[in-house]
Amino acid sequence: MPKFLIQATYTSEGTKGLLKDGASGRRAAVEQVVADQGGTVEAMYFAFGEDDTVIIIDLPDPVSMAAISLAVKASGALRTRATSLLTIEEIDEAARRQVAFRAPGKQ
Template sequence: MPKFLIHATYTADGTKGLLKEGASGRRAAVEQVVTALGGTVESVYFTFGENDVVLIIDLPDPVSMAAISLTVKASGALHTRATPLLTVEEIDEATRRQVPFRAPSA
């Protein structure tokens, strides 16, 4: 199952919701969304700095990630960025694949 690292930053309205519900309430909301699409939440961490929260989630496919991303962004409560995470074994497989590429200057 594909794994994704999510970086999220709350807007002012999103922060008001966090203050009202608490971190546990927001984690429950995340779990509801992810499990509804057949995924699991591996971890949720609140942070300081550029991002307010980071998550690692597993989803059945990239289309599920896109659906979540579009829905969350449309709410206006969060700005998010999803990064696909690849295992060492997946990168090993990628290094064995032949790619017919020629650089522009070659």
């Protein structure tokens, strides 16, 4: 199952919701939305700095990630970034594949 890293920053409205719901309430909400798309939450942490929360989730496919991302962003409560995570084995497989690529300006 594809794995994704979510990095999110709360807007002022989202922060008000976090203060009201608490961290455990937000985790429950994240687990529910991910489960509704057939996935699971591997880890969820709150952080200091540029990102307020960091989440690792497993989802059936990238379309599920896109659906969650669209719904979350439309709420206006968070600004998010999603990164597809690859296993060591997947990178090993990619490294074995032949790719014909010509850099710009090269013959």
